[in-house]
Amino acid sequence: MWITRLGLRDFRNYKHRDFTFGEGLTIFVGANATGKTTIAEAIQTIATGESFRKPKWDETIRWGCREALVTMEAEGETAAVSVELHITADGRRGWKVDGVTRKQTRSATRFVPVVVFTPDDLTLVKGPAEQRRSAIDALGDQLSSGYATLRRDYARVVRQRNALLRDDAPDSHLTPWDEHLVHLGARLHLHRRRLLVRVAEAAAPVYAHISAGESLAIVIDDRCGIGLQDPTRAPSQEELETSLQAELRHRASDERARRTSLVGPHRDDIGFTLDGRDARTFASQGQQRTIALAWKWAEVNVVAGMLGKSPVLILDDVMSELDESRRRALTDLVRREGQTFITTTNTGYFEPGLLESADVVTTGGDA
Amino acid sequence: MAYYAPPIARLLAELERLPGIGPKSAQRLAYHILRGDADTAGRLADAIVEVKRSIHFCGRCFNFAERELCDICDDTGRDASAICVVEEPRDVVAIERTGEFRGYYHVLQGAISPIDGIGPDQLRVRELVARVGAGGITEVILATDPDIEGETTALYLSRLLKPLGTRVTRIASGLPVGGDLEYADEVTLGRALEARREMD
Ligand SMILES: [Zn+2]
Numbered sequence: 001m002w003i004t005r006l007g008l009r010d011f012r013n014y015k016h017r018d019f020t021f022g023e024g025l026t027i028f029v030g031a032n033a034t035g036k037t038t039i040a041e042a043i044q045t046i047a048t049g050e051s052f053r054k055p056k057w058d059e060t061i062r063w064g065c066r067e068a069l070v071t072m073e074a075e076g077e078t079a080a081v082s083v084e085l086h087i088t089a090d091g092r093r094g095w096k097v098d099g100v101t102r103k104q105t106r107s108a109t110r111f112v113p114v115v116v117f118t119p120d121d122l123t124l125v126k127g128p129a130e131q132r133r134s135a136i137d138a139l140g141d142q143l144s145s146g147y148a149t150l151r152r153d154y155a156r157v158v159r160q161r162n163a164l165l166r167d168d169a170p171d172s173h174l175t176p177w178d179e180h181l182v183h184l185g186a187r188l189h190l191h192r193r194r195l196l197v198r199v200a201e202a203a204a205p206v207y208a209h210i211s212a213g214e215s216l217a218i219v220i221d222d223r224c225g226i227g228l229q230d231p232t233r234a235p236s237q238e239e240l241e242t243s244l245q246a247e248l249r250h251r252a253s254d255e256r257a258r259r260t261s262l263v264g265p266h267r268d269d270i271g272f273t274l275d276g277r278d279a280r281t282f283a284s285q286g287q288q289r290t291i292a293l294a295w296k297w298a299e300v301n302v303v304a305g306m307l308g309k310s311p312v313l314i315l316d317d318v319m320s321e322l323d324e325s326r327r328r329a330l331t332d333l334v335r336r337e338g339q340t341f342i343t344t345t346n347t348g349y350f351e352p353g354l355l356e357s358a359d360v361v362t363t364g365g366d367a
Numbered sequence: 368m369a370y371y372a373p374p375i376a377r378l379l380a381e382l383e384r385l386p387g388i389g390p391k392s393a394q395r396l397a398y399h400i401l402r403g404d405a406d407t408a409g410r411l412a413d414a415i416v417e418v419k420r421s422i423h424f425c426g427r428c429f430n431f432a433e434r435e436l437c438d439i440c441d442d443t444g445r446d447a448s449a450i451c452v453v454e455e456p457r458d459v460v461a462i463e464r465t466g467e468f469r470g471y472y473h474v475l476q477g478a479i480s481p482i483d484g485i486g487p488d489q490l491r492v493r494e495l496v497a498r499v500g501a502g503g504i505t506e507v508i509l510a511t512d513p514d515i516e517g518e519t520t521a522l523y524l525s526r527l528l529k530p531l532g533t534r535v536t537r538i539a540s541g542l543p544v545g546g547d548l549e550y551a552d553e554v555t556l557g558r559a560l561e562a563r564r565e566m567d
Contacts, residue, residue: 090389156515163481173486176479176522180515 001081001112001309002339003043007071010062011087012038021341022359025334027350028343030363036343039363040116040316043341046072046085047112047312048142049093049105052120058091074112076309081111106145113142113303113311117296119321124295125279125288129269136270139299140195143306147191154184158261165259178248185264186240189224192265196220196231198305202298203291210290210329215275223267225250286323293326297333310338319349375401427498429474429491431456439463439472446470448505452495452524454478454512462510465557470508473498478516479523487523495524499531506534508563513540525566536563 002023008014013035028036037053045051051060061068068087074080084096085108094101095108102108124132140147161177200218207216219229225247226235235243247263248255255262272279272291279291303311313334319327319342331354334340343363347355371379375397382393400408424430425437432438439445439459449470453459459472475490499507507528511517525535539562 089391153515160481160515160519167481169481169486172526173479173481173523175526176519179522180519 001074001076001079003047003072003074003112003312005071005073006039006043006046007069008039008042009069010065011042011068011070012060012062014038015062019361021339023339025340025342025354025358027347027355027358027360028341028363029345029347029360030343031345034364036363037316040314040341040343042070043072043312044114044116044314046070046083047074047109047114049109050138050141052116052118052316056091057087057093058089060087061089072112083108083111106148110145113307113309114314115296115299115303115311116314116316117318118316119318121296122289122292122318122321124292125272125283129267132270133266133268135295136192136195136199139199139302140191142303143195147195150184150188150191154181154188154264155266157181157184158264158266161261162259165255165261168256168259178245181261181264182241182244182248185224185244185266186237189222189226189240189265189268190234190237192268193220193231193234195302196270198302199295199298200231202301202305203294206297206329207290207294210294210326211287214287216291216294217273217276219271219273221269221271222265223247223263223269224265225263229271286326289322289326290329293322293329293333300333300336300338304338310336313338313340315340315342317343317345319344320346424474424476428472429476429494430459430472447503449508450495450498450504450506451508451510453510454517454520458510458512461556462560465560467557467560468508470506475511475520478511478520480516490520492524492527496527496531499528499533504533506536508560509535509537509566510560513538521566529566535566537566538563 003021006019006021008017010016019039028039030036041051041053045060066089070085070087071082073082082098084099086094086096088094093105095105096102097108121135124135137147137151141151157177157180161174161181164174164177196218200216203218204216208214218231220231221229224240225243226240228235244263251263261267272283274283274287274291277283279288283291300311300313303309315330315334319330322330327349331351334342334354344350347360350358370376378397378400379390379393382388382396383390388396400411421433422431425432425440426435427440428437430437430439432440434441446469449468450473451462451468451470452473452475453462454475454477456474459474462468462472473491473495475492475495477485477490479485479487479490498504507524509521509524511520521537525537528535538556538559540559
């Protein structure tokens with residue numbers, strides 16, 4: 001599916017603006033603070049329910065207004081859909097699909113998969129572990145509602161358990177949460193592993209292509225006590241539960257001392273190796289950015305492969321952060337099948353050939 | 368600095384203490400009450416006072432009751448060997464509607480949730496243990512909500528009750544994920560009761 005129309009009413013700095021999009025590439029050009037990123041954000045929000053800016057939702061309502069409205073029409077080979085998102089001053093979001101109210105964000109946001117690439121994603125290799133966990137989990141959420149539910153439930157168990165550890169609660173209160181942590185934690189870890197295998201398989205050839213032959217691999221540094229770095233070597237659910245249980249016992253006094261949950265997939269990390277060497281330590285900044293680029297490219301391919309439809313790709317201001325050779329690689333990704341939105345301050349970053357095939361929209365002025 | 372006359376400010380403060388009511392909704396409700404006639408406001412006030420005066424918690428199962436015991440506990444025709452444990456009085460209504468259960472209930476008045484400061488001591492757990500410990504109960508059905516907190520409460524209770532020698536079962540979780548029992552449709556909840564399983 002591709003997005004044919006986008007409507008913004010009192011969304012951030014936009015009072016009232018409608019856009020019509022083609023099936024291919026749309027480039028939004030404008031100086032900083034002209035609302036380009038807001039358009040990228042609106043597209044991601046209406047399509048997926050998430051925003052890379054991670055706002056409190058009431059912050060997205062234009063100053064002095066009671067409500068923001070974002071609308072989208074999307075079209076596919078066989079079907080069309082219209083989605084409406086109302087954001088109210090209490091931070092609540094209300095969804096409608098083809099005019100019918102949907103209670104769950106999930107049921108309103110499963111039509112158009114989206115992959116977003118922003119300058120923040122370029123620190124994938126060197127950034128905090130949390131960034132890499134969110135990268136894989138956000139992908140999982142989009143691919144399966146089961147993954148999203150599992151992740152939400154697991155996160156809740158960790159929060160509840162941390163509250164008990166903070167209060168120095170007795171073991172008998174902790175025990176039922178430990179059981180959940182072990183069971184859900186093992187499932188989440190296994191689903192992540194499986195998804196990482198897919199990402200790794202899609203990212204390696206892209207990396208090799210851009211870097212002229214270097215070999216990229218993805219490894220898992222787990223906190224589940226299993227110690228299998230290679231994601232393709234998957235333990236069974238039972239094995240993992242047993243090792244999580246043992247690890248919980250082993251770290252029990254540490255957890256008591258530090259008053260927080262130290263065992264489980266919420267502490268896992270993901271690593272990268274180039275020709276077998278740890279990229280965090282040995283790779284140049286350029287190589288690390290190529291890894292981030294290969295990861296995004298892999299996301300596009302994994303989504304297309306698993307959902308059977310090419311995702312919409314949003315590149316927010318990322319061209320200016322890349323050098324010539326990586327820009328060329330990214331341009332190849334843009335040329336693939338599927339709709340793409342790019343925001344930029346400067347069309348000089350694009351080859352004339354690409355520009356000719358694109359719709360160029362200038363932002364600013366009437367925002 | 369006072370923005371409102373004291374009686375209005377007092378009403379707003381009380382309304383804002385209600386769950387789900389923020390300053391804006393409180394304002395809307397207060398204006399609605401002020402614009403309406405005195406009888407309407409009187410009926411609302413009476414209903415609130417009356418419900419607090421006449422309804423309290425059943426001395427045995429902690430469901431809502433008008434007398435010492437609720438209507439269910441008062442009914443001697445039910446199966447005294449089974450207790451169904453639920454979180455809220457509304458869950459009793461939902462299960463009664465299925466017509467699948469003929470025993471008695473125990474209303475915990477919530478579920479374990481450390482982030483909200485709710486542990487076993489804040490719930491009617493001690494009273495449940497006493498009821499089961501008194502003997503004559505052959506099965507305790509744990510029908511807490513099928514969410515993380517409800518599942519945890521069930522696990523906790525099962526550890527506590529099993530040593531007392533009773534059979535402890537959990538309703539099947541064919542319920543909508545993350546859904547409350549209250550919203551589960553009757554057929555589903557009935558089937559969940561029927562397909563309950565032994566807690567391990
Ligand atoms: Zn009663």
